[in-house]
Amino acid sequence: MKKSLFLEAILMACALTISPIALSDLPSGERLDLSDYRGKVVVLDFWASWCVPCRRSFPWLNAMNDKYAHDGLVIIGVNLDQEPESAAEFLQEYPARFQISYDASGTLAREFNVQAMPSSFVIGRDGETVAHHLGFKVRRQADYEAAIVAALQQETSE
Amino acid sequence: MKRTAGLAAVTTLLCAGCSAMGIEPWERDILAKDEMQLTTDEIEAATDDHIYFSKEASSGGRGFGGGGCGCN
Amino acid sequence: MNRKDSRSISATLAAATCSLLGAGIPAPVDAQEEPAWDFNTSLLYYGEDDDRVKDYSVSAIARRMFVDDRFLTIGLTVDVLTGATPSGAIKQDVPQTFTRPSGDGAYTVAAGELPLDDTFKDTRAAFTVGWQQPVGETSLINIGASASREYDYTHIGLNAKFARDFNRRNTTVSAGIALSMDNLDPVGGAPTALTPMRDVGDKSNRRGDEDKDVFDIVVGVTQVLSRNLVVQANYSYSNSDGYLTDPYKVLSLVDGTTGDTLSRVPTPGVDGPSHQFLFENRPDDRTKHSLYGQAKYYMNGKVLDASYRFMTDDWEIDSHTVDLRYRIPFGADRYFEPHLRFYTQTEAEFYRLSISDSQPLPSFASADYRLGDFDAITLGMKYGWKTRDDNEMSVRVEGYRQTGSIPGSQIIGSQATRDNYPDLNAIIVQFGYRF
Numbered sequence: 001m002k003k004s005l006f007l008e009a010i011l012m013a014c015a016l017t018i019s020p021i022a023l024s025d026l027p028s029g030e031r032l033d034l035s036d037y038r039g040k041v042v043v044l045d046f047w048a049s050w051c052v053p054c055r056r057s058f059p060w061l062n063a064m065n066d067k068y069a070h071d072g073l074v075i076i077g078v079n080l081d082q083e084p085e086s087a088a089e090f091l092q093e094y095p096a097r098f099q100i101s102y103d104a105s106g107t108l109a110r111e112f113n114v115q116a117m118p119s120s121f122v123i124g125r126d127g128e129t130v131a132h133h134l135g136f137k138v139r140r141q142a143d144y145e146a147a148i149v150a151a152l153q154q155e156t157s158e
Numbered sequence: 159m160k161r162t163a164g165l166a167a168v169t170t171l172l173c174a175g176c177s178a179m180g181i182e183p184w185e186r187d188i189l190a191k192d193e194m195q196l197t198t199d200e201i202e203a204a205t206d207d208h209i210y211f212s213k214e215a216s217s218g219g220r221g222f223g224g225g226g227c228g229c230n
Numbered sequence: 231m232n233r234k235d236s237r238s239i240s241a242t243l244a245a246a247t248c249s250l251l252g253a254g255i256p257a258p259v260d261a262q263e264e265p266a267w268d269f270n271t272s273l274l275y276y277g278e279d280d281d282r283v284k285d286y287s288v289s290a291i292a293r294r295m296f297v298d299d300r301f302l303t304i305g306l307t308v309d310v311l312t313g314a315t316p317s318g319a320i321k322q323d324v325p326q327t328f329t330r331p332s333g334d335g336a337y338t339v340a341a342g343e344l345p346l347d348d349t350f351k352d353t354r355a356a357f358t359v360g361w362q363q364p365v366g367e368t369s370l371i372n373i374g375a376s377a378s379r380e381y382d383y384t385h386i387g388l389n390a391k392f393a394r395d396f397n398r399r400n401t402t403v404s405a406g407i408a409l410s411m412d413n414l415d416p417v418g419g420a421p422t423a424l425t426p427m428r429d430v431g432d433k434s435n436r437r438g439d440e441d442k443d444v445f446d447i448v449v450g451v452t453q454v455l456s457r458n459l460v461v462q463a464n465y466s467y468s469n470s471d472g473y474l475t476d477p478y479k480v481l482s483l484v485d486g487t488t489g490d491t492l493s494r495v496p497t498p499g500v501d502g503p504s505h506q507f508l509f510e511n512r513p514d515d516r517t518k519h520s521l522y523g524q525a526k527y528y529m530n531g532k533v534l535d536a537s538y539r540f541m542t543d544d545w546e547i548d549s550h551t552v553d554l555r556y557r558i559p560f561g562a563d564r565y566f567e568p569h570l571r572f573y574t575q576t577e578a579e580f581y582r583l584s585i586s587d588s589q590p591l592p593s594f595a596s597a598d599y600r601l602g603d604f605d606a607i608t609l610g611m612k613y614g615w616k617t618r619d620d621n622e623m624s625v626r627v628e629g630y631r632q633t634g635s636i637p638g639s640q641i642i643g644s645q646a647t648r649d650n651y652p653d654l655n656a657i658i659v660q661f662g663y664r665f
Contacts, residue, residue, distance in 0.1 A: 180400025224452020
């Protein structure tokens, strides 16, 4: 038990400091390059159509997008479905006003060491991950929003 | 009786030690399906448990927790 | 179906509810929003052949979801039981008369027929309530209560379960505990053990009501082995303490050489037993250990559910259960699910076909076929479909057959000429509607 907690702590530290130059595929073949978003705050939200809490997170992600996009917030919903039709069906029920990216092979998810579904990572304007949360708890929305606001208000170190 | 308890302890320990086994959190699409839950229909399970408890000398056994989508 | 087993409806409802809830929150029906209420309802018919027990049952479980995976579950089941059950007395080549359990009447069984006691028609109601919520990031807790009532049996119980995930939620360790406090108030009063069945109106060997407490513990591990395969292993311990005897069951007192039930003459002017029968007696303590393993395996849309349970107790009963279900989908909306179950048990140490008058009276004795040595097989088919408004309906039909045997050492004289074990044949039909 202690051994795995220690291991998790190390992995967490790595995830927090790793520079997110991971790549993932869009159906059209475009690759997601996070360095394109330097200067903006990126929320990377890993979701899947079969994940029940993801249905609750989408309205909130839309609200965050509406509220902070003009401040430099970019939300990217990274879909991890094995079948793209499932993702399409989900998006019909829960439309997203933010960008959707596809990572069926799980490459980006592995880079970020996703531990549970859904997982959200807040990446600051300098490309460093500053916060993340596992799962989506409706009662913690205020905390999640506070993390985004803190990242938006941070000056870039460059 | 002691043998049963010992066997149970070993089995539990072996399974608990399977910490290297498993899948990534995003690979749980199949396990999230209704039909892949350990109990798919609680009334049917309760009905069977009751019928067999009434007509036989054994009962129960089912457990709690695990499998599924592993969300939140 | 034994009416005194009502505690198990509520307890197993609670247990089954909890095990479903813990096994992963079921994805709600496709909708813009998750519905706050979920209902699972059923109509059940259970019928044994040869004028034996028939049970009609209505069940409903309502689950309300609160924010962030908190659930309140309420369950209600109502059963109506009719029909007769073997009293424990053996067949004879002459008619036999028995005093009813109430002590207020008598009934006669024809020559060559298995004595069945049809005194009771019973209605039973069982209620369960449970609350489940996450604890921290990786744990789950569930607490519940159950209660049931029928005319001669009352049950109340409490249960609690806890589960914790490890290893990126691939491994779940769980533990549960349940306590039951039951009271049995038999019609006519509980009879003094191993005393004779008396004439109508003679209640001299009858006492009042009796209590029984049950304590259960389950610990288990669930492990995800692959994208398609999840397995679970559990150990259960159960201890029952108190009145465990069936107050309505008797044994025939037979001649040690011929094996015929000793006859008896009732008091003049009064109805009463035509032969000698003794009320059964079971120990006031029973400890059971069970090991259970289950696997669910997904193969291209089809799901195989296989489980095995081994049970052993201090009444010297050992049992093995193998349960197989195979769900085969047809299109997106329908499925068939054949079901096969094998069960075998060895007899209780104090189980016997009859009591011989040429041997000392045993401390414990029961001729209840459910404590005997038998094999059972269930064969069934379930058909399920999605309705136009995306709710689920299902129907299943099953056949259950028990065939038992009496150890040769217990068969005395003429008993060998008869088929003594009351084999059981039953049909189960259940309709389900989830919305």
